Amino acid sequence: MSLFEDLQQVVGEEFVLSGEEATPFLTDWRGRFTGKALAVVRPANVEEIADVVRLCQQYVTPIVTQGGNTGLCGGATPGNKGDAVVLLTNRLNNIIAIDTDNDTITVEAGCILQTIQTAAEEVGRLFPLSLASEGSCTIGGNLATNAGGTQVVRYGNARDLTLGLQVVTAEGEIWNGLKGLRKDNTGYDLRDLFIGSEGTLGIITAATLKLFPKPQAIRTALLAIKDVDAAVHVLSVLKQGFGSLLTGFELISSFCIESVRQHLPTVKIPFEVNKSPWYVLIEISDHEDQDHANQLVEKVIGNAIEQGVVQDAIIAQTVQQSNDLWHIRESIPFAEIKVGKGIKHDIAIPISQVSAFIEQTNALLQERFPGVQHIVFGHLGDGNLHYNVGAPDGQEEGFLDLQKEMNTIVYDSVARFDGSISAEHGIGQLKKDILPDYKDEIGLALMRKIKRALDPNAILNPGKVISSVELY
Known part of the structure; x- marks a missing residue:
């Protein structure tokens, strides 16, 4: 028997993919990034995931877990060796329980984020994690990267919204820590x-998450400001x-809005783009009533x-107007794709230093690469900037070589x-090799010790976060 055949025995032949069937993943x-895989498997439950992990441990085969594949x-x-098993969580998509007295929802890792938001809303509650990719990203991936989103200023990151987890370890054991305890x-x-x-370190298979009272009124406004200091x-x-x-408190440059206007004409933009160099999109959630919120x-x-x-x-006067304003913000990454491949930086800066950072870094880049375009937006309420750089007009060819x-x-x-060089998108492959240059050495050494202790054969997502050659 081979690993491929053993995997078919565990999850069923139709849920072990190879060749063209595996290509989309x-x-x-x-x-x-494009890699190769020995197989793509789609387990149906946590027990099957544990069985898959035990098999991979037996064959000393790498495992790459994938949810909605919306990571950046x-x-x-997977890497290019072709020896890895890609483990999809999309069949683990059940909402296990909702406890409105304890204000918790317990879900499987493959649940789409928007599905969780809707389930909470149906029982008069709010699950506040909100991302542009919420219609396709999974909660497992959100937790794996400690996603932030647009409401961090009030509710915190994914870590702050989580009370308990269920995890399959590198040995194929199931840790059930789904307690809804605060x-x-x-x-x-x-x-x-x-x-x-x-x-x-492990494969998150389920989570118990915090719910909050559903606001009685939500108001959204777009503010024009003169600069980042303002x-x-x-x-x-x-x-x-x-x-x-x-x-919510989102910083948006006029360049970003102009990009949306030019490349996504169906997005409604209710103002002159060149009216101000910077904008702030804000949202408040009021638990009294609409009149109180308006006033x-x-x-x-x-x-x-x-x-x-x-x-x-x-100031948005209707739900549709509010949605239109948020749609502008959520459309920026898609407009960037139309503009052309840029060099992206998901970073965190102390809020008080954001203005100085942007001014000084812009100047440094212009000095070295005249004419580059500064595509800056992000969650200013927690200091998270998407500080992206586009090619000068007409110079897209070879731009990524400057990365x-x-x-x-x-x-x-x-x-x-x-x-921090990573605020909410994680390290992955993209920043793995430069992490040692910017991470405290003692902190990095502790990370290596934890990795060696929990995954001694380094089969869990190798080549991500910490290079395998650094471990031994």
Whole structure:
């Protein structure tokens, strides 16, 4: 018997793919990484996943876990050796339980994020994790990368929204930590260890997540501002005025909006793009009523305009208008694809330093690469920037060849501002080799020790986060 035949015995012949059937799962969403695989398997439940892992451990065969394949760093794409098994979680798509008294929802890892949001809404609750890819990304992938999204300023990252996990270990054991407890000080926090580990320490198969009361009123507004300094000041003003009601605070450059207008003409943009160089998209969630929300938004934003920190504002009056404003923000990554392949940086900077970082880093890039386009947007409420760089007009050919040098300029600048080279997309293949240059050495050594302890044969997503050659 071969591993391929053993896998067929475990999950069924029709759920072990090879050849052309496997091809769609071998390239990442951005088309940057394409690998090879011995097989693509689609287990039906956690027990089958455990069986698959035990087989791979027996044959010392790498396992790459893949959910919705919406990652941006190649973390769910196999390498080029062709010796890996790609394990899909899309058949584990059940909502296991909803507990409205405990405000929790327990789901399998292959559940689409939007499905979880809808299930929460149907019982009068909110699951606040929200991403542009929410219609196709899975909760397992969200947890594997500790996704952030647009409501981090109020609710936190995926880690903050998770109470318990079920995980298959590298030995094929099933750890059932799905308790819906908000207090549990019984030793090391294994949950937080697996979240953000990108499938290199264990395979997340289910999660118990926090639910929140469904807001009675949601108000959205787009604010025109003169510069990023003003945006940081506006954030302070709105935090003071709205308190915990402020759920979203997105920084968007006019270049991003212009790209959406040019390349995605069906997206409604209700203003002149060149009116201001920068915009802030905000959202508040009010638990009183619509009138209270209206009065509060008009008061707080009105005061900001009177103070001169906001130049102008569009306040959505209907749900459709609110959706239209958010659609602009969510369309930016798709407009970027139309513009051409850019060099992307998912980074975190202390909020107080964001303006200085952008100004100084832009200048450094222009000095070295005159005419590059700065495609900057992100979740300013938590300091997460998508600091992307596009080719000068008419110079797209060979632009990606500049990535290594450009990354060095950007990431060296991030380090000077005590930032992080990865905020919410993970490390994957894309940043694995440069992580040692920017990660504290003691922290990196501890990561290696954890990897060796939990995955001694290095079969779980090898070549991601930590290079296998660094482990031994």
